[in-house]
Amino acid sequence: MKWSIEKNILLEALNDVTRALTQRTTIPVLNGIVFEINKEGISLLASDSELSIKVNIKENNINYKEGEGKVIIQSKSFVEMIKKMPTDIINFEVEDDLKIKIYSETNQYRLNGYNPIDYPNINMEANEKVIILKASMLKEVINQTSYALSNQEVRPLLTGLNLKINGDILECIATDSYRLAKKNIRLDNIIEDSINIVIPGKSIVELEKILCDDEENVEMYIFKNKILFKYKNIFLQSNLLEGAYPETNHFIPSDFAYMINLNLQDFYDAVDRAALLAENKEKNIIKVHIEGKNMVITSASNELGNAEEKLIIDSNNKESLNISFSSKYMLDALKVIKEENIFLLLNTDDKPIIIKPVTDETLLELILPIKTY
Amino acid sequence: MKWSIEKNILLEALNDVTRALTQRTTIPVLNGIVFEINKEGISLLASDSELSIKVNIKENNINYKEGEGKVIIQSKSFVEMIKKMPTDIINFEVEDDLKIKIYSETNQYRLNGYNPIDYPNINMEANEKVIILKASMLKEVINQTSYALSNQEVRPLLTGLNLKINGDILECIATDSYRLAKKNIRLDNIIEDSINIVIPGKSIVELEKILCDDEENVEMYIFKNKILFKYKNIFLQSNLLEGAYPETNHFIPSDFAYMINLNLQDFYDAVDRAALLAENKEKNIIKVHIEGKNMVITSASNELGNAEEKLIIDSNNKESLNISFSSKYMLDALKVIKEENIFLLLNTDDKPIIIKPVTDETLLELILPIKTY
Numbered sequence: 001m002k003w004s005i006e007k008n009i010l011l012e013a014l015n016d017v018t019r020a021l022t023q024r025t026t027i028p029v030l031n032g033i034v035f036e037i038n039k040e041g042i043s044l045l046a047s048d049s050e051l052s053i054k055v056n057i058k059e060n061n062i063n064y065k066e067g068e069g070k071v072i073i074q075s076k077s078f079v080e081m082i083k084k085m086p087t088d089i090i091n092f093e094v095e096d097d098l099k100i101k102i103y104s105e106t107n108q109y110r111l112n113g114y115n116p117i118d119y120p121n122i123n124m125e126a127n128e129k130v131i132i133l134k135a136s137m138l139k140e141v142i143n144q145t146s147y148a149l150s151n152q153e154v155r156p157l158l159t160g161l162n163l164k165i166n167g168d169i170l171e172c173i174a175t176d177s178y179r180l181a182k183k184n185i186r187l188d189n190i191i192e193d194s195i196n197i198v199i200p201g202k203s204i205v206e207l208e209k210i211l212c213d214d215e216e217n218v219e220m221y222i223f224k225n226k227i228l229f230k231y232k233n234i235f236l237q238s239n240l241l242e243g244a245y246p247e248t249n250h251f252i253p254s255d256f257a258y259m260i261n262l263n264l265q266d267f268y269d270a271v272d273r274a275a276l277l278a279e280n281k282e283k284n285i286i287k288v289h290i291e292g293k294n295m296v297i298t299s300a301s302n303e304l305g306n307a308e309e310k311l312i313i314d315s316n317n318k319e320s321l322n323i324s325f326s327s328k329y330m331l332d333a334l335k336v337i338k339e340e341n342i343f344l345l346l347n348t349d350d351k352p353i354i355i356k357p358v359t360d361e362t363l364l365e366l367i368l369p370i371k372t373y
Numbered sequence: 374m375k376w377s378i379e380k381n382i383l384l385e386a387l388n389d390v391t392r393a394l395t396q397r398t399t400i401p402v403l404n405g406i407v408f409e410i411n412k413e414g415i416s417l418l419a420s421d422s423e424l425s426i427k428v429n430i431k432e433n434n435i436n437y438k439e440g441e442g443k444v445i446i447q448s449k450s451f452v453e454m455i456k457k458m459p460t461d462i463i464n465f466e467v468e469d470d471l472k473i474k475i476y477s478e479t480n481q482y483r484l485n486g487y488n489p490i491d492y493p494n495i496n497m498e499a500n501e502k503v504i505i506l507k508a509s510m511l512k513e514v515i516n517q518t519s520y521a522l523s524n525q526e527v528r529p530l531l532t533g534l535n536l537k538i539n540g541d542i543l544e545c546i547a548t549d550s551y552r553l554a555k556k557n558i559r560l561d562n563i564i565e566d567s568i569n570i571v572i573p574g575k576s577i578v579e580l581e582k583i584l585c586d587d588e589e590n591v592e593m594y595i596f597k598n599k600i601l602f603k604y605k606n607i608f609l610q611s612n613l614l615e616g617a618y619p620e621t622n623h624f625i626p627s628d629f630a631y632m633i634n635l636n637l638q639d640f641y642d643a644v645d646r647a648a649l650l651a652e653n654k655e656k657n658i659i660k661v662h663i664e665g666k667n668m669v670i671t672s673a674s675n676e677l678g679n680a681e682e683k684l685i686i687d688s689n690n691k692e693s694l695n696i697s698f699s700s701k702y703m704l705d706a707l708k709v710i711k712e713e714n715i716f717l718l719l720n721t722d723d724k725p726i727i728i729k730p731v732t733d734e735t736l737l738e739l740i741l742p743i744k745t746y
């Protein structure tokens with residue numbers, strides 16, 4: 001088996017498939033990248049057994065190809081080797097003893113391969129129930145919610161993104177139980193069966209990186225225990241997390257004593273500055289005092305000193321309120337909003353804080369306050 | 374005491390003085406930056422007690438100034454605070470209780486200060502024996518030698534740069550005992566007393582970062598146990614390492630069996646590629662086989678595979694030679710050469726390897742080979 005391919009085309013494919021690799025695998029062959037040469041072209045596949053990514057390189061993007069079959073190349077330093085090859089066209093040749101020769105006129109690497117029979121069987125066939133979204137939309141949904149995913153394995157379901165479809169509404173929810181992000185979009189078609197699944201955080205974050213901010217279609221296929229995304233020449237398949245995702249709607253208040261309209265950037269900058277002197281470095285707690293048209297944000301560190309920020313606000317309530325929260329959580333929530341103005345919706349100092357873009361009803365973010373006195 | 378200053382001017386000064394700070398100090402006040410307000414302007418000073426850096430900001434770069442004296446501001450997050458201030462002009466006010474207020478119209482930080490009486494007395498007065506160099510020259514001398522400094526505290530002297538002056542020749546040497554870099558430059562004047570000192574590695578590396586690649590003069594003043602550099606509005610003073618630096622000249626061969634002329638970039642790239650499959654990750658050992666006009670560089674890793682690189686060379690010797698060395702050390706040595714071609718000067722597989730730019734006699738680099746068979 002032999003093939004020659006342009007460095008850039010190979011690197012682009014590697015950039016996508018290597019996202020499925022993990023350093024922590026206990027199965028040696030999963031450190032490898034599967035190259036399959038067939039009539040249609042060459043496909044690259046990598047998997048950590050939960051997340052699998054395949055890229056097809058079509059015939060017309062291949063300079064030369066001889067033979068058919070599979071070979072598994074160990075991935076350690078492989079991308080670096082390809083990047084550093086001295087020529088634009090790179091030649092591959094599989095030798096009898098599973099060794100893979102990668103070469104140009106003046107240099108060669110001979111790499112130890114893995115035996116293809118040791119590789120798990122990964123089936124990426126689609127079913128007939130396709131759900132279609134624009135890549136830019138799906139990328140935005142993930143971007144605006146995934147920051148709130150939990151990284152604590154104690155409650156595994158919260159490490160995943162909850163994806164629901166009812167009729168033509170797709171809704172995604174992420175929460176680590178201290179904060180929550182919820183985003184919905186309208187699909188072009190009504191989906192017959194309602195869907196309620198949980199996609200592992202790693203899979204969803206890697207999917208976001210693979211998607212470009214473009215208008216290409218992403219085909220989504222949902223199975224009993226896995227989900228498959230098709231985008232351009234890329235296939236991303238992930239297992240699903242098992243169990244019932246907690247119902248979160250009753251945590252979200254519907255009435256608010258305070259409806260405050262704020263300039264996003266001004267508020268972000270003030271919180272960001274105050275955060276530098278917040279006492280608890282993990283939560284970075286800051287205090288907000290609201291009174292009429294004035295908001296004062298303060299923080300204090302015994303060691304360093306204290307900070308005070310003043311903002312003029314537009315509020316519907318003249319009563320004063322003191323409320324404290326994690327500046328880190330607030331900044332994370334503000335970062336994903338693309339509008340100039342936001343609503344900060346408050347009740348009392350122990351009730352959830354809601355953040356919403358002023359004119360976009362599809363995104364809602366929630367942060368629990370922290371009682372400090 | 375009050376002053377107002379432009380954010381950019383302050384940040385530029387902070388960028389230089391904070392290089393003297395260390396995270397590891399056991400003297401709390403050395404975490405601070407000394408602001409001294411006097412008739413001439415404002416000076417900033419920081420020190421880790423071995424290295425001290427002072428920047429003078431002249432009157433015409435200060436927007437407002439009232440009172441005279443010293444105040445010490447804790448440096449933790451201080452640069453970030455200044456960067457994030459919402460206005461271009463930043464106001465400072467020292468309060469009675471050693472607190473420093475940093476403020477704009479809409480925000481303020483109140484930072485805990487240190488008591489100036491706790492700060493060590495740092496004398497940065499010059500003497501009459503000035504040695505003058507161009508900044509770009511001094512920067513190059515440091516750049517071309519400092520990579521070879523030892524970071525092992527076992528032999529403290531080798532962590533410093535050996536600076537010698539004899540007549541009008543200034544020579545710098547760095548070695549970690551496995552490799553060596555030696556560079557000399559000609560001074561404009563003959564210096565009467567010969568000089569042989571060792572400057573701590575940290576001081577010399579920070580000096581290199583402060584110097585621009587320009588034709589400004591650097592004034593150098595050498596004392597019994599310290600050295601002072603004056604460059605533009607910056608003063609950098611360092612203690613010297615005590616003891617006699619080892620005499621290294623007799624390690625450097627003067628005759629060579631092989632004098633090989635190589636294109637720097639081709640050789641660098643070949644070594645760099647072979648290094649990816651070198652067995653010992655720390656030393657990254659690669660082998661070179663020379664025979665007539667051919668050089669073959671190889672490396673092998675039990676786990677991953679092996680690499681082979683071919684180069685056509687210009688050598689004065691047809692006898693074959695095998696020699697092994699650390700690819701990391703070779704790449705470090707090649708990185709600081711600015712010419713297109715180098716000489717690789719060899720004898721046998723256990724004798725030092727010398728690397729020199731083809732037309733520049735002022736730089737010499739040495740690497741010890743590694744016996745692998």
